Amino acid sequence: MRALALFSGGLDSLLAMKLIIEQGIEVIALHFETGFGGAKDAYEKQENLRKLTDKIGAKLEIVDVRDEYIQKVLFDPKYGYGKNFNPCIDCHAHMVRVAKALLEKLDAKFIISGEVLGQRPMSQRMDALKIVSEFSDADGLILRPLSAKLLPPTIPETEGWVDREKLLDISGRSRERQMELAKKWGIEDYPSPSGGCLLTDEYFSEKIRDFIKYDTFEVEDIPILKVGRHFRLPDGAKLVIARNKEENEKIAAIENPKFVKISLPGIVGPLSLLSKSAGKKDRELAASLALTYSKADKSKEHEVLVGDEKITARPLPSKEDAKQYFLQV
Template identity: 30%
Template sequence: MTSPRSCSTAGMVHTDSWFPAGRAKGGSTLALVLYSGSLASALAVRLAERAGVRHLRLVYFRSPFFQGEEEVGLQAQNLFGSTRFQCITLKRDFLSLGKRVTGFPFPCGRCRWLLLERVGRLARRLHADLVVTGEVVGRRALWATDLLALERAAGLAGCVVRPLSARVLPPTRAEEEGKVDRNAFLDLEEGDALGDRLRALATKLGIPPSPTGRECLFTDHGFVQRFLEFDSAAALTENMIQLLRFEHSYRMESGARVVVAVTSEEQARLQPLFLPTDIRLYVQMPGSPLALVRARWHEHTPEERERIIADAAERMAEVAELPRAAAWVVRFRCEWEGETRQMRLRVEGHTAPALISP
C-alpha cells in the first residue's frame, strides 16, 4: 500500500489526499464523524444519514482544553442509538498545540488542523470513504478557502463532507461519485441568523435545540491571552491549564506564576491545584484572598525568593483591593515545609520587604 506524498511549503506540511477505496460491511459507505457533541455536529450526523450514509462512526477526541466531556458519549448514545462512538485522547498533542507551526491561525485554525489530521489517520486505517464534520463556513473566522486549505493540509482534500455548508463549497469526491446525496445538504454560513436556523433545523430533525456539548476553553478570549503569554520554554501541564483559567493569573517579570483567587468559589477551585513546591499566600483577615505562587525556587537566591513573594503579595493586594494597612503584613506557607511565616511589605520608610517571625 502506497504512503501519501508530502512536501513542505512555507513551514507547513501539505499531504495529498489519500483515501483507499473502502467499503463498510455490506457494501455501504463508511463515514467517520468528527463529533464534538455540539448542536452543529449532531445536525451533521442527521443530515449525513438523510443523504444516504448508513454506516457512521462517531469519533470524539479528548483534550485538556475541552470541558464537559463526560456528557458527550451519553448524549451520542441518546441521540443516535447503536451508532458506534469512539473516544480517543489527544491530550499530549493538544498540550503542544501552541508550539506547532501549521500556518493556520491560533487557536481555532490550528486546532481544526490537528483534529482533521488525526481523524484522517484513522480514516485511512479503517478504509473509510469520507469524513463528516459540523463545520459551518465562516464560523470561528474560518471561511471556505480556510476550510479547504485545512483539509488539504490534513491529507483529506475532497474527502471532508460538511453537511451544513456543503452547497456553498465545491462537491466532495463522495458527492461526485454518488455515495451521498448532495441535495440533502444545506448552504449555511456564519451570520444570517445562523443560531436561529440551527435551532429550527434541530426541531425539524428531532434533536434537542441545545444539546450538551463540550465547552472549549479557547472560546474565552481572556484564556487565549493568558495562554499566549505562557512561557513557551516551560512544560505545559493540565495543572497549569487550570491555573490559566483564572482571571487573575499572571506571569511576573521574574518568571514566577501568581494566581489570585478572590471569591470563595475561586478559592475552592484553587485549593487542589497547589503543588508541593508552591507557596500559599494570604492575609490574616476575614475574607482574605488566596494566592498561589509558583517559581523555580532552586534557581533563586534567598533574597530573590523574598522579592518574588513580596511582588506576589503586592499583586494579590492590588487585585483584591485590600486596604493598604491590612496588606502590610502577609502570611505565607511553603507547601513543602508546612510552616507559616509572615512578611512585612514595602511601606513608606522601607525599601525592601522584611521577614518577621511567625
C-alpha cells in the same frame, strides 16, 4: 457504511451527523479533547456530549489530543492565528488528520464535518476549507453535509455512498436554517457554536502569551490558566489567587511541580499558586498580595505559608494597590 464525524458539541456538527444518519449510515462522533474547552468539569461535559449524540443516534468517542495539540498545533501554526490564540485552520486540519488516521481502525470510510461555508471569519471560508482538506491530507474524504451542494463533490458523493441531493446548501452567518432543523429533529440544549474554546478568549490568550514568555508550557499547566486572578510580579514570578470558594477547591486540587501553594493559616481567605522559582522579594510580595484578598486585619502582620516556608507579611493597604501587578491584556 460507517463515517467518523468531527464533533465539537455544537449544533452544526450535530446537524451534519444527523443528515448522514438519515441516509442510513452509521456515525461515530469524535470529540477532540484539546484541554482548551470551557471550564466545565470533564465528566459533566462528557455526559452532555453523550446526551446529544444519543439523541441523534451517533456513538461518541472522546479523543485525547492534549499533548500533541501543544506539541504540534498551538505554538507554530502554519496558517497563523485568528483574533486571539486560536489557530483554527491548523486545529481543524489536525483534527481531520487524526480522524483520517482512525478511519481504518474504526472501520469507517469517510469524515463528516459540520463546517458551514462563510459562517466564521477564519476557518470556514472556501479557501480555508480547501486548505484544511489539503493540509490534512484527507482531500476528497471530508464531507461537509450542511454546505455540500455549494462545494465540489467529495468521494462519498461520487462513489454513491451518500446521496448528494439530500445534502444542504447552507452558507453565511445566519443560523435560521440550522434552528429550523434543530426544531424538526428535537435537538435542544446544545452548547454555543464556538464550543466555548478558550483560545478564542482575549484574556485567556494573554495568559498563554505571558506564560510562555517565562516558562515552557505543558498539558498540566492548562488548569492553572483556567483559574483565579493572575499576577506577574516584579522579579518574574507568576502568582494566581483564587477568587472564591470554588476556585480555592480547584487550586487545592492542582499538583504542578512548577508551582507552590500559598495558604493563610487561621485566616479566611484565598489559596494561591506561586512559581516555585520565585525569588525572595517575589515570595514576600506574593504573601502580602494573598493577604490583601483575605479577611486578615490590615493593621497587623500575619504568618503566611509559601510552600513549606513561613513568611511574615502585611496586607497591602487596599486591593487597588494590588492592581499594578495584574496581568494586563
